[in-house]
Amino acid sequence: MVTLWSLAAVASLALMLRRHIYKRPVVAALHLALIVILAGALLTHLTAEEGRLHLRVNGGSVTATDDLSLRLPSAISLDSFRVDTYPGTGTPRDFVACISDAAGRSSVVSMNSPGHLAGYTFISESYDSDGGGITFSISRDPWGIGVTYAGYFMLGVSMLLYFFRRDSEWRRAVRKLSAAALMVLPLTGIAAETSAIAGELGLVTVYYNGRLCPMSALARDFTAGLTGGASSYRGHSADEVLAGFLFDFSRWKREEILRVDDSGLRQILKCEGKHASYEAFFNAVASGRINLEDEASRRKYSKEIDRFEAVNMLVSGELLKIFPVEEAGEAIRWLGPTDRLPVEIDNERWLFIRKFLGLLNEQVQRGDRSMQKSLLEALSRYQKKVTGDATPSRDRLEMERVYIAVASARWPWMAVTATGLILFVLTASGFGRPRCLRLAGVSVAGILLCGVTAMTALRWIISGHVPMSNGYETMQFLAWILLLAAVLCRRIGILVPMGILGAGLAMGVSVLGGAGSSVTGLMPVLDSKLLSVHVAMVMSAYALFFLMSLTGLLGLCKKQEAARLATLNRAMLYPALMLLAAGIFTGAVWANVSWGRYWGWDPKEVWALITMLVYSLAAHPGLIPWFENPRKFNFFSAIAFICVIITYFGVNFILGGLHSYA
Numbered sequence: 001m002v003t004l005w006s007l008a009a010v011a012s013l014a015l016m017l018r019r020h021i022y023k024r025p026v027v028a029a030l031h032l033a034l035i036v037i038l039a040g041a042l043l044t045h046l047t048a049e050e051g052r053l054h055l056r057v058n059g060g061s062v063t064a065t066d067d068l069s070l071r072l073p074s075a076i077s078l079d080s081f082r083v084d085t086y087p088g089t090g091t092p093r094d095f096v097a098c099i100s101d102a103a104g105r106s107s108v109v110s111m112n113s114p115g116h117l118a119g120y121t122f123i124s125e126s127y128d129s130d131g132g133g134i135t136f137s138i139s140r141d142p143w144g145i146g147v148t149y150a151g152y153f154m155l156g157v158s159m160l161l162y163f164f165r166r167d168s169e170w171r172r173a174v175r176k177l178s179a180a181a182l183m184v185l186p187l188t189g190i191a192a193e194t195s196a197i198a199g200e201l202g203l204v205t206v207y208y209n210g211r212l213c214p215m216s217a218l219a220r221d222f223t224a225g226l227t228g229g230a231s232s233y234r235g236h237s238a239d240e241v242l243a244g245f246l247f248d249f250s251r252w253k254r255e256e257i258l259r260v261d262d263s264g265l266r267q268i269l270k271c272e273g274k275h276a277s278y279e280a281f282f283n284a285v286a287s288g289r290i291n292l293e294d295e296a297s298r299r300k301y302s303k304e305i306d307r308f309e310a311v312n313m314l315v316s317g318e319l320l321k322i323f324p325v326e327e328a329g330e331a332i333r334w335l336g337p338t339d340r341l342p343v344e345i346d347n348e349r350w351l352f353i354r355k356f357l358g359l360l361n362e363q364v365q366r367g368d369r370s371m372q373k374s375l376l377e378a379l380s381r382y383q384k385k386v387t388g389d390a391t392p393s394r395d396r397l398e399m400e401r402v403y404i405a406v407a408s409a410r411w412p413w414m415a416v417t418a419t420g421l422i423l424f425v426l427t428a429s430g431f432g433r434p435r436c437l438r439l440a441g442v443s444v445a446g447i448l449l450c451g452v453t454a455m456t457a458l459r460w461i462i463s464g465h466v467p468m469s470n471g472y473e474t475m476q477f478l479a480w481i482l483l484l485a486a487v488l489c490r491r492i493g494i495l496v497p498m499g500i501l502g503a504g505l506a507m508g509v510s511v512l513g514g515a516g517s518s519v520t521g522l523m524p525v526l527d528s529k530l531l532s533v534h535v536a537m538v539m540s541a542y543a544l545f546f547l548m549s550l551t552g553l554l555g556l557c558k559k560q561e562a563a564r565l566a567t568l569n570r571a572m573l574y575p576a577l578m579l580l581a582a583g584i585f586t587g588a589v590w591a592n593v594s595w596g597r598y599w600g601w602d603p604k605e606v607w608a609l610i611t612m613l614v615y616s617l618a619a620h621p622g623l624i625p626w627f628e629n630p631r632k633f634n635f636f637s638a639i640a641f642i643c644v645i646i647t648y649f650g651v652n653f654i655l656g657g658l659h660s661y662a
Contacts, residue, residue, distance in 0.1 A: 044144025207334030420501030552637030
């Protein structure tokens with residue numbers, strides 16, 4: 001690999017000299033920056049040291065990795081270590097360690113904030129189960145990082161200056177675009193009492209997914225898990241489904257709500273459709289037709305068994321972590337009514353936790369709504385007494401419940417996709433009046449942009465971090481970018497329906513995947529400001545590449561418009577390529593801060609680099625005359641998007657790696 005990249009760098013230098021690139025300082029600086037970055041990587045490969053260091057408060061040991069002889073110039077000791085948690089929970093938020101050397105110098109190490117001591121960089125890696133020690137990833141790179149960062153800086157400045165060059169390919173494409181006037185492309189029934197308690201129960205604070213949230217969040221995932229994706233059941237909301245199993249179990253155990261994918265299991269359960277009742281599953285287990293102790297059966301029917309056991313966990317109270325308990329010397333733990341309670345807990349609290357669900361169920365059966373409300377208010381007072389302000393307010397819980405209802409709905413995004421497709425076909429084919437189509441498209445895009453902006457803001461408030469940390473959030477941001485592009489570039493009429501279509505597809509994929517309303521706490525390593533910059537740049541590039549792919553397909557279908565559409569694609573190519581390059585190298589800086597290395601050949605890193613290299617081919621029509629042909633360039637624009645699909649979806653769902661959470 002080192003040899004191949006070295007040969008590529010030498011070949012690039014030779015080509016630059018042959019074509020007299022040095023006469024164009026900005027272009028020369030842009031290409032030289034890439035060579036400087038490669039030189040920094042080579043220096044890191046040749047001169048850097050890596051290892052692991054395990055320390056406890058009373059001593060430590062050094063373990064070298066990768067057959068490297070790692071010898072610290074001074075003895076390192078761990079002075080103190082603590083695990084910070086999210087307020088009111090036991091979920092880790094940060095690991096903070098204070099270390100020092102024999103000379104008395106000290107440093108503080110935490111997530112996304114490495115320590116520097118004795119010439120080495122210390123990165124938090126893991127900590128001992130008893131909280132008394134920590135393992136560091138340590139490295140020393142005296143030359144490589146400085147050279148690499150200089151290359152990043154040089155690249156960033158030259159990319160910005162590129163767009164101000166009058167003779168750049170991008171400026172030429174924009175001038176042609178203005179002259180071509182592309183703005184008009186051919187423009188030529190649940191029980192009443194259970195239903196009543198469901199609404200109030202949905203606003204109860206529960207510890208779920210590592211965070212404090214309304215019961216509606218748990219209800220939504222519980223229902224979607226049973227049905228195989230749908231967050232409602234025969235007109236009943238997720239809150240009503242959860243309340244039904246809790247307080248009207250004799251009826252709900254007979255409802256055919258558990259999805260059964262295996263045809264053989266359907267025969268065992270004697271269900272006609274793709275869903276079976278809990279009672280049918282229970283009888284099959286009790287009669288021995290399904291053996292839960294058999295490993296082969298558990299592997300074969302794993303999804304169905306998980307659904308069956310989810311109901312068991314709910315009715316037993318195991319899922320309902322609604323009681324915060326303080327333990328001596330530990331963070332607050334949230335427990336269910338059947339969990340083991342601390343020995344030192346007083347009798348009053350013990351009785352409240354053990355008897356609460358039984359008392360609430362009794363009042364539901366009696367239909368005493370006043371007592372139901374009093375019990376839920378008592379639970380809320382208990383939670384706030386133990387956790388203080390960490391327990392969300394009722395307004396905050398209501399806000400999240402509204403968000404869950406909106407984010408879980410599938411039909412709006414199916415309608416948006418259909419609308420975008422219809423507008424795209426009508427605009428591209430020339431049916432209808434161009435002015436009316438453009439006005440309708442811009443109106444739809446504007447309304448959707450406001451809606452997605454509101455959803456993003458709600459998720460930001462609910463999660464407490466910029467919503468760009470997982471697959472759903474990045475797809476939501478992609479939809480926002482596409483809609484923003486549609487509104488801002490409304491004069492280029494064909495981009496408006498493409499933006500609407502792309503936004504519908506982006507959000508539809510995430511919602512159909514069942515991730516819409518699942519808000520989780522931020523992983524400690526993702527708690528970085530660089531994350532937002534990195535994701536924003538990369539997803540903006542993907543949005544432009546998506547628009548290029550649709551424009552390319554349209555150019556292949558409409559030969560008479562191929563030149564105009566190729567010009568539009570060239571105008572989008574250079575900003576997209578620059579954004580992707582900036583996003584990759586911003587991610588490299590973030591990785592160096594978080595893990596002590598700026599490049600690890602992770603699958604997503606590799607495929608992002610492949611995508612950048614593939615699209616960079618089209619940015620050099622002077623070197624590769626094939627791309628000067630409009631039809632061939634449109635074909636490339638359409639087919640190259642496969643790289644983006646592999647980078648985003650293929651890596652996430654097949655290859656995995658450090659970026660599998662994205």
